[in-house]
Each structure stands twice: as C-alpha cells, then as structure tokens.
Amino acid sequence: MGKKTNITLIGMPASGKSSVGVVLAKRLGKKFVDTDIVIQEKHGKLLKELIEENGDDGFREIEDEVNASLDVSNSIISPGGSVVYGQKAMKHLKEISVIIYLQLSYTAIKSRLGDLRERGITLKDGQSLKDLYLERTPLYEKYADITINEMKKTLAKTIDEICEKLGEKPRKKRSFKEKRFQKITNSKGKQSREKTDSTKSNKERADKKRFDNTKSVKEKSSRTRFGGEINPQKNNVQRKNLKKYFKKNEN
Ligand SMILES: Nc1ncnc2c1ncn2[C@@H]1O[C@H](COP(=O)(O)OP(=O)(O)OP(=O)(O)O)[C@@H](O)[C@H]1O
Numbered sequence: 001m002g003k004k005t006n007i008t009l010i011g012m013p014a015s016g017k018s019s020v021g022v023v024l025a026k027r028l029g030k031k032f033v034d035t036d037i038v039i040q041e042k043h044g045k046l047l048k049e050l051i052e053e054n055g056d057d058g059f060r061e062i063e064d065e066v067n068a069s070l071d072v073s074n075s076i077i078s079p080g081g082s083v084v085y086g087q088k089a090m091k092h093l094k095e096i097s098v099i100i101y102l103q104l105s106y107t108a109i110k111s112r113l114g115d116l117r118e119r120g121i122t123l124k125d126g127q128s129l130k131d132l133y134l135e136r137t138p139l140y141e142k143y144a145d146i147t148i149n150e151m152k153k154t155l156a157k158t159i160d161e162i163c164e165k166l167g168e169k170p171r172k173k174r175s176f177k178e179k180r181f182q183k184i185t186n187s188k189g190k191q192s193r194e195k196t197d198s199t200k201s202n203k204e205r206a207d208k209k210r211f212d213n214t215k216s217v218k219e220k221s222s223r224t225r226f227g228g229e230i231n232p233q234k235n236n237v238q239r240k241n242l243k244k245y246f247k248k249n250e251n
C-alpha cells in the first residue's frame with residue numbers, strides 16, 4: 001500500500017464517492033478523477049443514455065473497460081457504484097490504488113437517492129434497491145483495503161476519518177475561542193482578544209464601523225487643532241486638553 005499514490009472510493013450509489021472524493025483530493029493535494037465523467041466524455045453520451053442503449057450488462061462492459069484502462073497517478077478515483085462487477089477494472093484499480101469502501105446503511109442510501117432510473121442506476125428487471133444493496137455489499141467488502149462507516153457523519157468527519165486511517169496528519173482544529181476571537185496587540189504590546197469579523201453580528205459590525213469612523217474624525221480634528229501628530233499616551237497634558245475639547249464639542 002505504501003507506494004500507491006492513488007486512492008479509489010467504492011460504495012453504493014449516493015454513498016458519497018464523488019462528493020467526498022473531490023473534497024478529499026483538495027485536502028490531500030491530489031487530482032480528482034470521476035470515472036463516470038470519463039465514460040461520458042469517451043462515449044459522448046449521458047450515463048442513462050448509455051444504459052438505455054446498451055442495457056445494464058452492456059453498460060457494465062463499457063464501465064469495466066474504461067476503469068481497467070485508467071492511467072492516472074496521485075489521484076482520488078471515484079468510479080460508479082457498479083464498478084465492482086467488473087473483474088478487469090477491479091484488478092487494475094487494486095494494483096494502482098488503495099481502495100476505500102464508503103459504507104452506509106440501506107436506509108441511509110435509500111433516503112439519499114432520488115429517482116433511481118433518472119440517476120442511471122443499473123437495476124435488473126424486478127430487482128429492488130434492497131436486492132441491489134445485498135448483492136453488492138459482499139463485493140465492496142471483498143475489494144476494500146479500508147472501510148469507513150459513514151453513518152451519522154458529516155462529509156468533513158468522513159474525510160477526517162479517511163485521513164486518519166491513511167496516516168495523514170489531522171487538520172489542526174481551531175478552538176471555539178480561536179474561531180470567535182482574534183488576538184490583537186495594543187500599542188503597549190499587550191495582547192487581548194477581539195471577536196473575528198466573520199463571527200460578529202450585523203449590529204456589532206455596524207457599531208465597530210461607526211466607532212472606527214468617529215475615531216478617525218476625532219484624530220483628524222485633534223491633529224488640526226493641536227498641530228501635527230500627537231501621542232496621547234506620552235503627553236498627559238495634551239490628552240486632558242483633548243478630552244475637554246471633545247466633551248465640549250460633543251454636547
Ligand atoms: N455526510 C455526507 N457525505 C457525503 N454525501 C452526503 C452526506 N450527506 C448527504 N450527502 C449527499 O449524498 C449524495 C452523495 O452523492 P454522490 O454523487 O457523491 O454519490 P456517489 O457515491 O458518487 O454515487 P454514484 O455511484 O451514483 O456516482 C449527495 O447528494 C450528497 O450531497
């Protein structure tokens with residue numbers, strides 16, 4: 001497994017091979033190859049058109065051929081859910097990649113899937129989704145190097161778990177405090193925290209803008225009145241005068 005730079009995701013349709021795959025590729029700095037798209041490109045037709053024209057078995061031959069001739073490196077490969085029926089394809093993918101099975105319960109798959117035919121799933125006449133699930137599960141298990149149980153996990157959590165199993169460094173988790181507040185250093189070099197802009201409410205953002213505007217107007221007018229740059233921290237007399245001036249002008 002050590003020398004393989006590709007990763008192939010297998011699992012039922014809607015288990016997330018494509019959606020997890022593309023994010024995983026970004027996370028690991030790899031390329032992303034969706035072999036459903038490679039098939040469409042190569043044949044100039046939609047998957048469901050290819051299934052309608054060639055039947056389920058004909059489509060699986062096309063799928064087997066395309067996946068078996070995939071020549072990629074440093075990539076996340078996301079094939080269609082039916083790739084596991086293709087012996088040539090699976091032999092090749094096993095040779096060039098680490099195979100990860102995205103496992104999900106039948107109920108979860110059913111609720112994620114919409115119209116099965118519209119999605120282009122290869123179902124034999126009279127075969128239900130449950131039949132398909134039971135038929136494919138042993139095949140996914142047979143080819144998997146790593147299995148990830150996705151139940152009740154967000155996409156991000158699934159990706160974290162894949163990285164963990166691959167021995168990749170975990171993403172540095174920022175604490176709640178770090179997300180909500182940024183460190184600021186005042187003129188005396190003391191550090192304190194201020195809410196980050198993205199976590200401020202609209203009212204807080206508006207208040208800060210008003211405060212910043214007032215501050216800059218005050219600074220400007222103080223420079224004009226007392227001439228040149230001032231340093232209120234060093235010059236107490238000037239600071240007192242300024243305070244008096246602003247008090248008088250604000251009322
Ligand atoms: N935690 C989750 N992780 C991944 N996908 C999720 C999650 N929750 C919901 N989804 C949804 O499940 C669907 C997964 O679809 P996706 O096309 O990625 O599956 P697939 O395994 O590539 O299917 P196919 O075999 O048809 O190519 C998407 O609509 C996605 O938004």
Ligand SMILES: O=C(O)C1=C[C@@H](O)[C@@H](O)[C@H](O)C1
Pocket residue numbers: 012013036047048079080081082119120121122123
């Ligand atoms: O699971 C399936 O039967 C399929 C899934 C799709 O990704 C496509 O590969 C094709 O439409 C068949």
Ligand SMILES: [Mg+2]
Pocket residue numbers: 017018019034036078079080
């Ligand atoms: Mg897909």
